[in-house]
Amino acid sequence: MKEKIKIAVIGCGRFSPSFVPLFKAHPFVEKVYVCDEKRERAENFSERFGVDIIDSFEQALESDEINSIAIFTQRFKHGEMVIAALKAGKHVYSAVPCSLSVDEIIEIEKLVRETQLTYSMGETGYYRAAAIFCRREFAKGTFGKFTYAEAHYNHDIRNMERSFRSSGGDEWRKYAGIPPMYYPTHSTAMILSTMPGVYAKKVIALGFSGSPRTDIFGVEGQNLYNNPFSNTTMLLELSNGGIARVSENRCVGWKAPETYISQYYGTDGGYEFSVAHHSLAHWDPERPGKVIMEDVTKELQPKCISDVLYSDYADTIQKIADGADFYDTVPIQPVERLPEEFKGIRNGHNGTHHFLIDDFCRAVETGKLSPTNIWQVARYNIPGLLAHESALQGGVAIDVPDLGEPPEDWEVLWS
16 A cells, blocks of 8 residues: 555635545545645634644645645635646645646646656536536437537626635735636536547637626736636637536526536437536337436436425525535436545535545555646647637637647546
């Protein structure tokens, strides 16, 4: 057995409390440290979770005791911190996104390839029910040749203000104005993860600059990014000839479900989702020109939703909008592979947190790649960064670079 994981969690904000208990409980982890620029936050975590404090990110990098780093800091810091951690010889788990810079993503790929260290990004979209379902049915041939898909991340600023205030203080509005396409991976991952080896070749995007939140968007210098857009939509030309549309909306009258594939079509079948219902259609071999339509909701919704959906639809969709299924796993998710130690520990993002932490820990232990490795992550992240440039230029087409596949001798977990 390899040396057990001794990990420093950097950033004690509103997101990382969901993950410290999972790191602590995983059988491959020996010790967990926490670190925050605001000492009182780290002290609070230390008391709540029974973990030690490391005084700074730099000390964590210099420590011979710590062999892994988990990054839960502000989004614009992720890339530089991942690079620093890899250069210090540490395995890295990073919250999304990977980076706000294409050059940093290229540098991370180079470092991972050279060092053979684990890099795993916590992309929840990979384990959401619709992604797992479409991945399975695509592999079975149900859809035939892929043609078109749509994915969305509707996360209104009114539901994000508390988080930005927590990390940004009085200057929170400057950080809240981050371009929507700098945070695209929840949407792109759901589509691209369903088709092995497929990547974006070209992107065209348009942005919405009419947000009423002019304290955040739309005024020169109003935010750190000089970003006018609260909402952006991109079209991707994929390497297999298909087309994907992704919408990232931060000023929209919608709460939940917030991240979803709404449509996924191939030449032989299609999947659709709306609020609570999941449907699969495919051509009927015995009736030319007809399709077989299946309701697959029970496999893709948690029991707390599917058990009452059809008897009390109006009340159930309101519960979904209020986040009723946020912490629950669903039947299609492979919960049987999770460590026994995770049972009873709070989950999140539609039951995906447990899988993401298990992936990282197993990747470090086995030397295999996490499914959300840097080569996949680059395909999820880079198109969004270039989409913002396209939108700023009124929708010009931009070629998307691809960093290729992992080394042939580096196996991916669960493949």
